Amino acid sequence: xxxxxxxxxxxxxxxxxxxxxxxxxxxxxxxxxxxxxxxxxxxxxxxxxxxxxxxxxxxxxxxxxxxxxxxxxxxxxxxxxxxxxxxxxxxxxxxxxxxxxxxxxxxxxxxxxxxxxx
Amino acid sequence: xxxxxxxxxxxxxxxxxxxxxxxxxxxxxxxxxxxxxxxxxxxxxxxxxxxxxxxxxxxxxxxxxxxxxxxxxxxxxxxxxxxxxxxxxxxxxxxxxxxxxxxxxxxxxxxxxxxxx
Numbered sequence: 001x002x003x004x005x006x007x008x009x010x011x012x013x014x015x016x017x018x019x020x021x022x023x024x025x026x027x028x029x030x031x032x033x034x035x036x037x038x039x040x041x042x043x044x045x046x047x048x049x050x051x052x053x054x055x056x057x058x059x060x061x062x063x064x065x066x067x068x069x070x071x072x073x074x075x076x077x078x079x080x081x082x083x084x085x086x087x088x089x090x091x092x093x094x095x096x097x098x099x100x101x102x103x104x105x106x107x108x109x110x111x112x113x114x115x116x117x118x
Numbered sequence: 119x120x121x122x123x124x125x126x127x128x129x130x131x132x133x134x135x136x137x138x139x140x141x142x143x144x145x146x147x148x149x150x151x152x153x154x155x156x157x158x159x160x161x162x163x164x165x166x167x168x169x170x171x172x173x174x175x176x177x178x179x180x181x182x183x184x185x186x187x188x189x190x191x192x193x194x195x196x197x198x199x200x201x202x203x204x205x206x207x208x209x210x211x212x213x214x215x216x217x218x219x220x221x222x223x224x225x226x227x228x229x230x231x232x233x234x235x
Binding site for chain 2: 032034112114
């Protein structure tokens, strides 16, 4: 149980285009979803936290207009990288936590999405 | 200041031997949680073990155990009987609740473990 999926698993796009990444909790209701970015050989850095039905809370230094996060339902959150540039190339990982079952307060991670911007 | 410190960028261990991965943390909270995750080259984050600050006994999960020394603020991961499949990055993380903010995980920089045959 407590499975989180991400789609796509990898994406290559041209500079200036927008890319949407989906994060779904498959077998639990994720009241909170987290989006992380990981550069090669580095740690995970939290970008933003979103609660279902509310605006996302962004970490310091993360541009909210560039990284649009929507958490419209208890099982789906999306991250849209707008006007992507090569420096946005990274590994993006989402996680979800819920308030029921084994997922209470524990974050379950998706498999990640590798974004390459040419 | 770093809240989670992993001082070993890389570690090597022989197959079937035990290895300890170090993690120290910094917090003034009384209630907190400590996690260890494994990240293989595929990128997925695999939960290994959890230790709550009020847990009196060290957490164990199969071949994984957490050596929790609260006074020293350390939460080292011990992997017994290493297997080739244990080769991966290992991240220590702390769950914190910032004032006025939402609960979140803070990760250390990770340790790359290589298990040699």
